[in-house]
Amino acid sequence: MKQLGAYFTLILSYFFNLLPKFILYRFADVFYIILFDIIRYRRKVVFKNLKNSFPEKSDREIYKIARKFYLHLSDTFVENCALLTMSKKRTLKFVQIDNSNLINNLFDKNKNIVAVTGHYGNWEMFLTIPLLSSHQVLGVYKPLNNKYFDRIFYKMRQKFGAHPVTMHNTYKSVLEYKRNNKLTLLGLIADQRPQKQAGNYWTKFLNQDTVVFLGPEKLSQKLNASVVFVYLEKKQRGKYILKTKLLFENSEDCKPYEITNTYLSILEKMIINKPQYWLWSHKRWKHKREHNFVNVEQ
Numbered sequence: 001m002k003q004l005g006a007y008f009t010l011i012l013s014y015f016f017n018l019l020p021k022f023i024l025y026r027f028a029d030v031f032y033i034i035l036f037d038i039i040r041y042r043r044k045v046v047f048k049n050l051k052n053s054f055p056e057k058s059d060r061e062i063y064k065i066a067r068k069f070y071l072h073l074s075d076t077f078v079e080n081c082a083l084l085t086m087s088k089k090r091t092l093k094f095v096q097i098d099n100s101n102l103i104n105n106l107f108d109k110n111k112n113i114v115a116v117t118g119h120y121g122n123w124e125m126f127l128t129i130p131l132l133s134s135h136q137v138l139g140v141y142k143p144l145n146n147k148y149f150d151r152i153f154y155k156m157r158q159k160f161g162a163h164p165v166t167m168h169n170t171y172k173s174v175l176e177y178k179r180n181n182k183l184t185l186l187g188l189i190a191d192q193r194p195q196k197q198a199g200n201y202w203t204k205f206l207n208q209d210t211v212v213f214l215g216p217e218k219l220s221q222k223l224n225a226s227v228v229f230v231y232l233e234k235k236q237r238g239k240y241i242l243k244t245k246l247l248f249e250n251s252e253d254c255k256p257y258e259i260t261n262t263y264l265s266i267l268e269k270m271i272i273n274k275p276q277y278w279l280w281s282h283k284r285w286k287h288k289r290e291h292n293f294v295n296v297e298q
Contacts, residue, residue: 006148009081016082017090021238024078028237032074036067042281046070049280053206053271068276075237076122083124084156088131091160095125095232098243100132103185106226107134111249112174112184114220114227118191118267119279121232125240126187129230130161132242135185136177137162140170140215162187171219178223187230188216191267196287201257205264206271209289217259220251227251229263231270234277 016024035041046069050062057065079094086094106113113135117123130137139162144150157164165173170186177184194200194213201212220227227247232240247262248254271278 003148006146006152009149010084010152013081013084013086016078017085017087021093024082025075025237028071028074028078031077032071035074036070041070045283046280049282049284050275052208052285054275055207065275066280069278069280072234072276073281076124079122079238080124083127084152088160091125091128092131094238094240095128096239096241097128097132098241102228102244102246103133103135106228106246106249107183109249110183112178112223112225113186114216114223114225114251115185115187115230115244116190116216116227116247116263117187117230118270119189119282120267120270121234121240121277123189123232124156125232125242126230127157127160127162128242129185129187133185135183137185137187138170138173138177139164139187140167140189141165142167167215170215171222174219174223186219186225188219190216190263191284192282193284193286201260202289203257203261203264205268208285210285211287211289212260212264214260216263217251217254217257220248220259221254224250224252227259227263229266234274 016027019027036043043066046066047062050057050065054062054065083091103113113133115129117126126139139157141154141157141164143166144153154164163173174184174186190213192213194211196211201214202209203212204210205212216227219225226249229245229247231243231245233243234240245266248259251259
């Protein structure tokens with residue numbers, strides 16, 4: 001059944017790529033109704049996350065944000081399904097690259113880059129990053145349980161030259177490229193929930209105690225890489241702008257947690273400004289701070 005599901009998804013992807021955008025998003029409208037009104041996908045999680053993040057908002061305001069989120073989630077579903085088999089020409093009709101000068105300048109300075117971002121917009125569209133960079137792009141990902149789907153998405157993520165690597169193999173892969181004198185751009189979606197363990201870093205994020213993944217900070221400082229925040233601004237359905245912002249050119253000069261706090265602050269402001277584009281269905285705050293956990297926040 002898992003194999004049949006993967007083959008059906010590929011067939012659906014080819015079908016979606018035959019459609020003009022305005023028809024493609026009619027399918028997203030239907031999927032939105034199914035998600036929100038029929039199967040009510042993770043509605044308790046979404047509403048709880050929104051209420052805790054925006055305690056000042058009324059129930060009506062929370063409801064409006066939730067509906068917009070589910071519509072965006074439906075957009076990403078059809079977009080990502082189409083992305084599986086989408087050509088470079090059509091992909092660039094969905095993603096406009098705003099400015100490649102920053103990345104090119106860092107390449108000219110012989111700097112490795114750690115590009116950090118969050119689950120905001122449609123993060124699968126970051127597969128276009130190799131089109132703006134002379135670096136070898138490494139995208140950190142978590143393998144899917146379904147090996148057939150994992151193979152399909154792996155192939156999709158490398159279609160423009162990126163090399164997908166698992167978190168376990170990230171540092172090893174970067175060092176291998178470094179030994180071969182190849183500059184790398186390591187992409188990390190760093191707002192996921194890390195494993196709960198003693199010594200975790202806790203901070204306030206969206207009005208809540210939040211345990212934070214320190215991977216971008218640790219990896220960038222080991223390499224003295226430049227840290228760049230990358231994000232996708234959604235202008236309208238089917239139109240994203242890929243943008244970059246330099247946070248630190250020399251990460252080894254940064255104080256402890258400075259990198260982490262900086263990118264979290266930027267991401268938080270983006271979410272507050274347009275909350276419908278963040279992944280509210282994720283159980284981000286499942287872990288709670290406990291007294292026997294070391295609090296390393298400074």
